[in-house]
Amino acid sequence: MDALSYKTKFVNLAKSEKDWVLVDAENQVAGRLASKVAYLLRGKHKTSFTPHTDSGTNVVIINADKIRFTGKKLTDKEYIRYTGYPGGQRFATPKFLLGTKPTEVLRLAIHGMLPKNRLGRRLNTNVFIYAGTEHNQEAQQPKKIDLSTIKA
Numbered sequence: 001m002d003a004l005s006y007k008t009k010f011v012n013l014a015k016s017e018k019d020w021v022l023v024d025a026e027n028q029v030a031g032r033l034a035s036k037v038a039y040l041l042r043g044k045h046k047t048s049f050t051p052h053t054d055s056g057t058n059v060v061i062i063n064a065d066k067i068r069f070t071g072k073k074l075t076d077k078e079y080i081r082y083t084g085y086p087g088g089q090r091f092a093t094p095k096f097l098l099g100t101k102p103t104e105v106l107r108l109a110i111h112g113m114l115p116k117n118r119l120g121r122r123l124n125t126n127v128f129i130y131a132g133t134e135h136n137q138e139a140q141q142p143k144k145i146d147l148s149t150i151k152a
Contacts, residue, residue, distance in 0.1 A: 011048045016055035018126075020142035022135075025106065026063040028147065029070055030094075034109035037061065039152035041114065041123045054119065058126045060142045065102035065131040069094055079108060103129040 021040065025033055043049050043056030069077070079092045097105050106129050114120040128137055 009048070010053070011050045011055045012053055013055070016043075016048075016053065018056070018058055020058045020060065020137065020140040022060045022062065022142040022144045023147060024063055024144070025061050026066040028067055030067045030073075030105060030109055033061075033067065033147065034106060035113055036147045036150050036152045037106075037110050037127060038113035039150065041110070041126055044152075045150065052119065054122050054126070056123065056126065058137075058140070058142075059128070060135050060137045060140075061106060061127065061129045062133050062135055063131075064106045064129050065098060067098075067106065102131040 023033070023037065037059050039045060040057045040059055043054075045057075046055065048055065074095050075093055077094055079094075079097065081090050081092075082088055083090060094105050107127075110127055111120075111124055114123050128135065130136075
């Protein structure tokens with residue numbers, strides 16, 4: 001048998017074929033949307049998936065202000081951050097964040113589903129989230145996809 005036919009092929013950044021997709025977040029459940037976007041960012045939908053490289057897809061998300069939460073998560077869920085000062089712990093609900101920074105809710109959800117290392121921080125730069133229908137990535141000609149077709 002030819003040993004070379006069984007050699008594992010790894011994709012590096014130069015060989016990866018990164019494409020652009022457009023996702024409409026209107027009436028999508030936040031966590032389910034975030035898990036599918038993280039799946040696309042990692043590149044797990046590709047046959048050439050390589051776990052240690054950024055070979056995924058660039059994702060543009062529009063209508064991030066129109067996502068929805070199930071149950072009481074809109075008022076009961078809390079995002080906690082710390083300013084670094086004594087007594088500086090701050091709390092925010094998704095309802096508050098959607099009113100002030102609507103893209104932050106999806107950014108935090110997607111970030112939590114990516115690896116917690118250099119690769120995860122690199123993958124965070126491949127997602128572009130917008131509150132309205134307008135976006136700045138027209139030059140990349142992103143293809144609009146339906147997330148129900150993705151089996152994450």
